[in-house]
Amino acid sequence: MTVSVQSSHNEPTTVEKLRGLPWSIAADTSITIFSQLIFFGSVFILFLDKLGLNKTEIGSLLSLIPFAGTLALIIAPFVVRFGYKRTFVTFFGLRKIITCFLLLTPWVAATYGPGIASLFVAAITGGFALCKAIADTAAYPWVQEYIPDSVRGKYYATSNLFATLASFLVVIVAGFVLERSAGLSGFMTLIGAGIVAGFFSVWSYAHVPGGARRANASTMDMRKVLAVGRDRNFRRYMLGIGLVIVGFTPLLSFLPLFMRQVIGLSESDIVRLPTGALLGGLFAGYLWGWASDRYGSKPVMMSGLIIRLLLPLLWFLLPPNSPWSFPLALGISVLQGIGDVGWAIGSARLLFVNVVPSAQSMEYMALYYALAGLITGFSQMLGGRLLDALGDLQLQIGGFRIDQYTVLMASAFLLTAAGLWIFRQVRGDSGVSTGQFAGLFLQGSPIRAFEAMIRYHRAQDERSVVFMTARMGQTQSRLPVDELLDALRDPRFNVRYEAIISIARMQPDPQLTDALIGVMRGKSPALSVIAAWALGRTGDPRSLPPLREGLNSSYRSIQSHCARALATLGDRESIPDLLARLQSESDYGQQVAYASALGKLQASEATEALLALLRDADDESIQMELALAVARTVARTNGDEHYFIQLLRQTRGETGTALAQAAVALRRKVSRLLQADAQALAAFDSSGDLLARNNLTGGAAALQETIQRLPLAQFPTAAASVLDACAHHLGPGGSARIEYLLLTLHTLHAVEEVTIRPRTK
Incomplete structure (x- = not known):
């Protein structure tokens, strides 16, 4: 057998691929309608039940579709030679023609009886399978080819959006039709509508590019396909997929x-x-797709799977025959949609982008499709048999039935939990990571962040862009990191400047740092200065080496901000x-x-300087900034610095009163x-009295006398x-430099804290 490797000139350009995506979305939407009404939705399950099939028979019938996937290993080489697109469209259309025969089911049942009708439906299902x-053997490598990886998550999200809207209308109409029909007539109406949608999807897929026939086939036998199994990452992925399928497929x-x-x-x-x-799915679909493109497939997949893990527990706790049964079941269904879409988008994107190498797409996808089909088929068949075998099981433990x-619910929970553990590897x-991904939605204000991000992309003038850039920083959420990076590359100076300020408000992030x-190392001094400040503001220790380098910048302003x-x-x-x-500048x-x-x-060795x-x-x-710098060199706790700042603020009102109270x-x-x-204590008391009378000169002189009688030799250097410096400046006219009064009281406060408290080693 041979499988080709497509030459680059046969593959469509990215522009051609993007142009074909709307056709693919239209086809996905219409095939979703087909799937909801025929073979894959609850309508078909109820249809089979109406025909009189038991659970084992229903499970066996449904298993025909995934079991047929094992043929992928045999037909893959022929699919390559015939062409992905031509193979898919041909057999995709042929299965719609076969489905048309389902419309004859009432006639077969009336003419030959329910037993023959069941066999008739089984034969149609087998042909469809x-x-x-x-078709699906060709679809997987074709899809990997015509959807660019850069927009794959967004594509899945957009496709899911339209498919969900269509499905929403379909299930409402389907419920209305079945409620007002008897026997098989309502089912036939819905199946007919599904067939029409199916043929429209065939026509739409015909407009999607790519999937050309491969003329230069390279030799490949079954051993090459089986060699894929030696890929440890692929094995782990398939094991995780298998556990989730076996756990959830029978239950779903x-x-x-169960609901009936x-x-x-x-x-x-x-x-x-x-x-x-x-x-x-409608609510979460675009979010999952956007997140998978931005943060990776795996955290999205794992998050969706964690949500799915909750579903069996919630279904188990659902009250039967209660007025609340349907509303609660509907609420669980909403959660199911959120989890299912996250799981589907994340797992599919991870498969195409990371698990399957594009150069070996056919080998990997053939084995994947065959294994997935085999596992799904067995799980559906065994699920039906298990339900029939345990049909008499009725226990009451406490208040639980x-x-x-x-x-099935217990196995779904346990196997999904095991799948989660496997997928971690x-x-x-x-x-x-999944934890980091979840944290993105817990930090800051994610809703405001999304709003700002959307409005940032829609902003048309510089003022609006600057405003939304500022808003993104104010949310303190890590969600708009890419938008802030984009703003940092904007050709407009004001946008870049605002982006730096916004980044400074964020938690440390490697990309932003x-x-x-x-920017700091760039050739725009105005931005380099603010970038140096922002690096200090973010608190990322990775900034230390470049900031130390910045001390040698040719621009003094950059040197200053790097120092700060x-x-x-x-x-x-x-x-x-x-x-x-400082000493040489x-x-x-x-x-x-x-x-x-x-x-x-708090460099005490710099106090004299x-x-x-x-x-x-x-x-x-400048006097107050330098006074604070001096105060910090003698401060030993944050409270000491706070004492200085508070005293400074108080002196801006009634100066003498504030100093006297201190x-x-x-x-x-x-x-x-x-x-x-x-005598020294009397001088200190006198300083308080003089300051209270707003006699700052007299108060300063009294403080000078107090300092001169202190045992400074026993004080920290x-x-x-x-x-000593304060005593020198608190003489005649000392009140003109109020910072020395502040420093005197601050230092006495700080020294007292050191002196009377026991030192610790």
Whole structure:
């Protein structure tokens, strides 16, 4: 046998593929209508039950369709030679012609009896299954070819959207028809409508490109197909798929009978029940598709499977013959739709993008289709036999009823849980884990993030784009990471600038950090400066090396912001370099930046240098920034820094009152520091009284006297240096530099904390 490897000139271009996707979506939508009404929906199960088939017979009949998939191993080479598209369209259309014979079922039943009618339906199902197996063998590699991987998730989501809308209308109409018909007449009406939709899908698929006949066939025998089984990742994927199929296929196949026989729903309600799943799929479909393209197939698949794991438990707890039975079943159906679509999109995308190599598509897909068909067929057949064998099972344990359907639900839960464990070992197509994926929807405000993302893509003018870029950052959600990266590459300066600010509001993210590093190293100083600031704001330690490099930038503004960012990140390793730069720098702005950074890092060895810079400062804002830097070098807790800031804020109102209150609060501590020096304590008390009278000059002089009598030799070096400098500036005219009054009280507060508390090693 031979299978070809398609030459590149036979494959359609990406533009041609994208042009053909609407036809594929139209075909998918119409074939969904066909499937809902014939062979795969609850209508067909009820139709077989109406013919008088028992559960074993129904299961065996349904198993014909997946069992036929084993033919893929035999027909694959011929499919390649005949052409994927030609094979698919031919046999896809032929199976619709065969389905037309179902319309003769009432005549066969009336003429030859129900037994012959059942055999007649079985023969039609067998013919349909054979044609389906041949068509699907061609479909899998064709689908892998004509859907670009970059939009595969979005395609599945869009196709699911239209198919869901169509299915929603179909099941409503089907329930209406069955409710108002008797015997097989209603089923024949629905089957006829399904056949019409099926032929429309054949016509639509004929317009999809690709799938050409392969002229240059390379030799391949059955051993090459079987060699695929040595792929460990493929084996794990198939084992996980097999467990999920065996667990869920029997349960889903006979769920309509469970709803009628155990829960007590009517046939029309059972047919309407899938509307819940359709609504769930409609709600979640586009989200799952978008997420699989952005975050990878595996987390989407696993999330959908976790939701499915809950379904057997919920069905088991469903109250029978209750007014709440149908509403609750409908709610469970909505959850089922959400989980099913996530599972379907994620598992299919993972299969095509990561599990199956495109160069060996036919070998892998033939084996996949054969194994999946074999497993599905056995599971359906065994499910029916199991239900018939356990038909007499009726137990009551506590308030719970145990019957044959309970066994199917238990096996679905256990086997799906085992499948989840197996899938954890399957190689993913992204670095995002399931936990990280779930966390994306728990951080920040995901709903606002989605709104901002949608409006960002729809924004038409610069002002709107800037506004929505800012909104994305305000959500503090990691969902719009790609949009922020896109904004960072926007040709408009204001958009890029706003993107940097928005990224600074986000939690650390490797992609965003790398992007900011790139901007900082770029040739736009205005953006490099803000990028350096943003790197410090995000708190990602991966930013440290590039920020250290930025200290050597040819632009002083970048050097300054890198120094401040390093301090924000708490990079104490940079203290020696920053101190050396402060001592050698001649630019005043640079000196302030280095001083502020050293203060932020609580570099006590820099206290003297900071005090010298503070002494010569003549701008109020710079004076206060440097005073805070000095205060930080003697602070030992966050509370100490807070004390300085609070005192500064209070002095902006009634300066003397605020300083006096601080002095009074420190009296007991200062008394212990003065070691029973009554004269010094009296001077301190006097300072409080003078400050309370708003005599700042007198209060400063009294504080100077207090400091001069303190045992500074016993103080920590930094604190002693600060108090000594304060004493020097609190003499005549000392009230003009209020920062020294603040530093005096702050240092006394901080030193007291160190002195009276026991030190720990």
